[in-house]
Amino acid sequence: MPEPSSALRLRSSAGRGTLAAAVLASGMVFLDSTVVNVALPHLGADLDASVAGLQWTINGYLLTLAAFVLLGGALGDRFGRRRVFLLGVVWFTAASILCGLALRTDWLVAARFLQGAGGALLTPGSLALLQASFHPDDRAKTIGAWSGLSGVSTALGPFIGGWLIDALSWRWIFFLNVPLAVLVVLATLRWVPESRDENASRKRGTRQFDVAGALLGALALAGVTYALVDAPDRGLDSPAVVAAALAGVVAAVAFVFLERRRGETAMLPTGLFRSRLFSVLNFFTVLVYAALGGFTFFIAVYLQNVVGWSALLTGLALLPMTLLLLVGSPLTGALSTRIGPRLPLTVGPLLAALGLLMLREIGPGASYWREVLPGVAIFGVGLTLVVAPLTASVLAAVNDRFAGVASGFNNAASRVGGLLAVAALPLLVGLTGTGYEQPAELTAAYRGALLWCAGLLVAGALIAALLVHRPARRPPPAQPCHSLPVSTPR
Template identity: 40%
Template sequence: MNSAVDAPAPARGSGRDNPWLTLAAVALGVMMVGLDGTVVGVANPTIAADLDASLAGLQWVTNGYLLALAVLLIVGGKLGDRFGRKKIFIVGIVGFALTSLLCALAPSIGVLVAARVLQGVAGALLMPNTLALLRAAFPPAELNRAVGIWGGSSALAVASGPIVGGLLVEHVSWESIFLLNLPLGLLAAFVTWRWVRESKDETHVGSFDLPGVALLSGGLFLLIWGVIKAQDHGWGSAYVIGFGVAAVIALVAFVLWEARTADPLLPLDLFKNRSLSAGVVLVVTGFFALFGILFFIGLYLQNVHGYSPVQTGVRLLPLTATFVVSAPLGGLLTEKLGPRVPLCIGMLILAGCFFGLTGLEVDTGYGGQWPFYLLIGIAMGLVIVASTEAIVGNAPVERGGLAGGLQSTANQLGGVLGTAVLGSVIVSGVGSALAGNLADAGVTGAAARAVEGQTELIAQGVAPVGPDTPAALAQAITDASFQSFMDGLHTAMYVSAGLALLSAIIALLVSRGHGAGDGTVVHV
């Protein structure tokens, strides 16, 4: 068992002995990243028009950022453990602010995508070290409460992002959504430099594991690239299978290398802790369901119901704004009961909500939607904080940055997989239902064949109706297209509900991080 070298700071004090100033600094950092994640989606149509971007180019504004972030998060946490979490956190904040400025000044879609990739690199330095700084600053009795506030700060940014972004795009410009990060970044960097205490792993000072970095980053890149491109090539295509096989080879090679090297990037003995391993799985499955469903509920509200991005953001407030309350509540419950109970309750609520959302129809009013959004927001607040405790609370303090990187990587990986896999499920569901729905609506012959060739467009909730289509035929195509989208969405809801139920069972394996106070890993 390993003892922590950098013991947690006292709960009360002044200056750099005050953990609440550390919480304020890291909260500003996660708010900056949270805002960036949601305001960009609102600005996409305006960016496409201003920079003459194709759909593929526009998708890479998001996917380039996610790729860089996901493959480097563990590396960012490891760098913080090795060279100082405060130091790497400040580098990440400053880098995020500067690359946001580069995004705002981008003259073309290619430059914007490149700037977003660099922004993802900066985010990978920033995010995992937020949790590590909290772990080093707070005593065990207050750590879960601090993580709850950390999660609530991120949720507040996520909740306000679509509304703030919509207002800025409408009344200022799309560039202004990136400039918003500059004052936040400067403030966060100053607070961190002035008041946050440095911490790092003093017990592991060997060489940096460059082969491990290359194998892990390469393996995750190959995996995520293959998943993203499956939408274009199909899951059974040689292209996607080839990337999948290459990813497996790289990740197996990574495990074999880590087992034999003296100074591993990701010490495999961490996973001997059952609670930590289960926590990683639960973060992936939880965010798989949440991100996938949120993406397509957004399409449902905008394309089927015809709401604007700002109107959609307002209608999703019962889900996103609830995080502000449910994340601190999750911290309190985890502090009192340990992570197992909140995780089980949260996953069961998610399963019930996803089953309930299979009742959504084309004309379902908002009154039939918002209670489910509210409950999902409550459930995710419990899941996020409790799974973070299961991972970070069961890792030694000196490996706090590594554990934070592991948690953040699982988060991003779950989100990317959820959007891509459930997207494929919806496309498949649309393809299965479309012919029958067209026939039921009275669309036959050449008109039906033309619509059947637009499966991927219909899977976004868009009816492929041309400007010269007769009104009666246009209405019939719209009805059949929307119904097919709903059929695909229902299938995705069933998949998510089943995954949430499986996650509730896995949550039974999780125990409280008994070694949180002294940095000792307790194997249970």
């Protein structure tokens, strides 16, 4: 059947406004996933934080974002993606203000937990809005543009954060979200159409929520994360560490069992995993984003505390990644549409791993042009080859009506990768206490961590080469008889 006239085209003003709202909102979340890394030495000194405190500053955000992003996607599918998206923007902004006002590490960590929960509401909605609102002919191009521009926020975070930290204070990296949120709300109210999965509301009922599933997922991540973060100080045989690890594992098993029993009412319909491609791509996502999360956690601290650069120079050092993502992601999205995702998802991680191995050797007094830029550029090229093809392939591997859940799970997979890397790498490389302030100790930990990250990328490349294939082409979905451009089941 033909598309309704309400299906957005990218060249229209409503199409550009919808894309802008999605990019700015997801950019807030992605920026806060990286910008805090540059601030770690400064907020650590200001709040007298240990390595564990720095880890929880990152992981408190990632934990709730990863745990509840599935629920955020499901709520959007059921009650309206635009409505839940706006709620997430407001929640995220309020939590950002609390982060900026924090006077103690525990206050900051608690606010980061809240900030991640707000991000879980808006992140899947930003992508699901594009998938549901745009004409099928424009979806791949739109998702490519979203991936590139949102990826820019991830890379731009260290640069913006560095300038704000040096010029004002680390607190302003959180206050920056306020004007961005105002623009998002105005653009959403003006241009973004509402969409939902009508099948979800009709079959599951409007009052059914998989709260138990969301809580079990959060408990699983929290238990494992606590065990990894506290093990260096308490010891692997500590009763608290063992109990947390066991609680996390038991909660994870219970989560899988519950989701299988709930069937259509589950937060995460396990039928999605009948698609082998969907399963493989999400495992690939965990590996690649674990490497990215570990790298960004260590590089910002290392460049300031060992190489001796300012926060601004540290941000500038990573700027080439921004430019490469901006220019290259739409191109790689179009390329993967023509040739399939296997080649980009194989070559990209290998190039990124090479870049990390080059950056592993830098030391005090390193030359940016000869020692830092080549590694950053090669890593950026590799990342550019991955981001857009991965996002488009994950969505193409499932039915359109599960766009919110699929994008939510893929976002969860990426956050879980970063969460586990930040929790585990300091343990694996022996960084504890205030070791991040000791150049010799930090140097050894940094080099060991980047070696681990490179290994994760190589593993991802092998998986892509052996198991990833082109998603099957499906005909455009039939449309329901109402004015909103949402898809019905095939």
